[in-house]
Amino acid sequence: MLKVIFTKRDVLLGAAGQLSRKCCRMGNCLKMSTSDDISLLRGSESMSVSGQDVNSEMFASDPGGGPIFQHESIQQVFYPTPSVSRPASTEDEQVNIKKAKRMGLIQHLPVGTYDGSAKKTQERECDICMVEFCVDEAVRYLPCMHIYHLHCIDDWLMRSLTCPRCLEPVDAALLTSYETT
């Protein structure tokens, strides 16, 4: 019995992998190296997955310098520090800066792993790709507590900072604190 379950899961994981590759062709996906993917997963493993805990843990300051900070250092490629005087910026640059800011912002939304506890069919699959979540798969939590595959929701949040399911805006306080800096 157990063996059957694992086989099915492997198949599903394979499908998810294919999707993530496809997703990157859209151009808006976060370009992350494989090592970062792993570090993100490791960081999220320590988080409790069910209920409100994820939110509170995420928003609490992280003295250890978790995976969030690693991502910021990658984004510096696009994102000059305020003290650096930039040459007259082209429109492309402005777009890149906007994108980088948005990416940085999205990275502050909590990531967890799917624990397989969802009862309703609607909550067992990602509303964006319509593929079922696998247990221990990385999912992002929005402030309204709706969850999506990491790569699916990040692609959408680059376009609109709202929850696809309930249209709730992604935490306004979070937005102002990062978009004004």
Place this chain on the structure above:
Amino acid sequence: MSSLPRRIIKETQRLMQEPVPGINAIPDENNARYFHVIVTGPNDSPFEGGVFKLELFLPEDYPMSAPKVRFITKIYHPNIDRLGRICLDVLKDKWSPALQIRTILLSIQALLSAPNPDDPLANDVAELWKVNEAEAIRNAREWTQKYAVED
């Protein structure tokens, strides 16, 4: 041409398995992103008895952007213009990837039941709908009989 995303395959299967009453969407045999759609006019609307043909296309970045939908059958409606283009928020700025072909077509069916002349696309139709609703509804019935009822 890239392969078809799992989501489009799933949506198509579900549309076939659990069809919505009054709505029929069939993918084109040569293009799985293009759907031939039929929406029947809702009861108690001036479009009752009509069978309206539409076309629906899923763009490359669907579901990150909305499907493109257009009426092929002529229709007298304040929010649908002469070219069949539809003024509907969920097809524009209120699109969300949690919406589906099914929900979009249901919204279009609902728009037939509840025309909104305050947010017009066909200006002359909307104007008449506001100043003389009875006449506008009469026109809509006539057009339905003329263009949307099979002989």
